[in-house]
Amino acid sequence: MKQTLVIGSTVIDVLLSVPRLPRRGEDINITASSCRVGGCAYNVYRILRLFGSPALLCSPVGGGVYGRMVEEQLTAQGISPLVKLEAENGCCYCLVEEDGERSFLSLHGAEYLFSRTWMDGFDYSRTDSVFICGIEVEDPAGDEIVSFVYERPRLDLYFAPGPRINHIGKDRMARLLARRNSLGEGPILHLNETEALEFSGSNTVEGAADSLFRQTENRLVITVGARGCYYRDAQGGAFVPGLPARVLDTVGAGDAHCGTIIACLKQGMNLRAACERANAIGAAVVEVPGANLDRLPPA
Numbered sequence: 001m002k003q004t005l006v007i008g009s010t011v012i013d014v015l016l017s018v019p020r021l022p023r024r025g026e027d028i029n030i031t032a033s034s035c036r037v038g039g040c041a042y043n044v045y046r047i048l049r050l051f052g053s054p055a056l057l058c059s060p061v062g063g064g065v066y067g068r069m070v071e072e073q074l075t076a077q078g079i080s081p082l083v084k085l086e087a088e089n090g091c092c093y094c095l096v097e098e099d100g101e102r103s104f105l106s107l108h109g110a111e112y113l114f115s116r117t118w119m120d121g122f123d124y125s126r127t128d129s130v131f132i133c134g135i136e137v138e139d140p141a142g143d144e145i146v147s148f149v150y151e152r153p154r155l156d157l158y159f160a161p162g163p164r165i166n167h168i169g170k171d172r173m174a175r176l177l178a179r180r181n182s183l184g185e186g187p188i189l190h191l192n193e194t195e196a197l198e199f200s201g202s203n204t205v206e207g208a209a210d211s212l213f214r215q216t217e218n219r220l221v222i223t224v225g226a227r228g229c230y231y232r233d234a235q236g237g238a239f240v241p242g243l244p245a246r247v248l249d250t251v252g253a254g255d256a257h258c259g260t261i262i263a264c265l266k267q268g269m270n271l272r273a274a275c276e277r278a279n280a281i282g283a284a285v286v287e288v289p290g291a292n293l294d295r296l297p298p299a
């Protein structure tokens with residue numbers, strides 16, 4: 001099995017448990033706090049590693065207190081940073097309410113930078129796919145990411161636009177949806193219900209999936225919270241029910257779901273079977289603090 005390049009951010013997630021989001025000018029007490037390594041790219045990479053799917057984390061590490069924390073934790077896992085930058089690493093403040101819903105306050109730093117020159121001289125003979133996330137694509141360095149995936153048409157593209165999907169420049173987004181690999185296949189999309197509806201302008205998940213499929217001509221998955229997910233491919237679409245879970249927090253659940261889809265497709269599963277496994281992994285992630293599992297639950 002060939003490896004997946006995972007391009008994007010690695011940050012420190014500062015998890016703050018709150019009874020509810022504060023109103024303007026209000027003081028509230030948090031009930032717990034912790035710091036964990038996270039970021040969309042890292043979370044997807046971590047799941048791929050748990051599945052034994054070869055992957056390379058293409059994530060820069062900056063300086064400052066958060067950069068040092070990221071580097072220490074990556075080193076402890078045997079992961080070498082793709083590149084180290086002098087600019088300070090950012091972080092993500094995750095406000096987790098009592099029902100497990102999360103809201104993010106992100107401080108972007110060196111982790112959101114990318115240069116396609118970093119990949120010069122890389123041996124692509126062992127690589128067949130690349131994952132990118134919309135949060136990085138939205139930032140100024142997003143043009144470098146888009147240019148990189150166009151320069152490597154042999155690679156399958158997995159793209160998770162993320163919650164700020166409508167903040168990505170329209171031209172940049174259009175280029176990504178129009179990008180085709182050497183077999184003429186567009187990106188494989190992974191997004192949630194809110195993102196799909198807002199971007200497509202549709203009132204239904206099915207309608208949103210049809211609209212996106214017409215643009216990419218490739219498979220896609222839309223998560224629908226506790227209800228599971230909806231997939232669409234050339235044969236049509238269907239809902240795959242979710243599994244019951246005791247929700248502690250939802251941080252990283254979407255990333256874990258996406259990483260599972262990639263791992264399972266690369267193992268030869270069909271899309272429905274991949275969605276079933278991804279729903280189980282997503283249910284397991286919401287039952288633990290933060291975004292990452294130490295081991296996979298039984299299949």
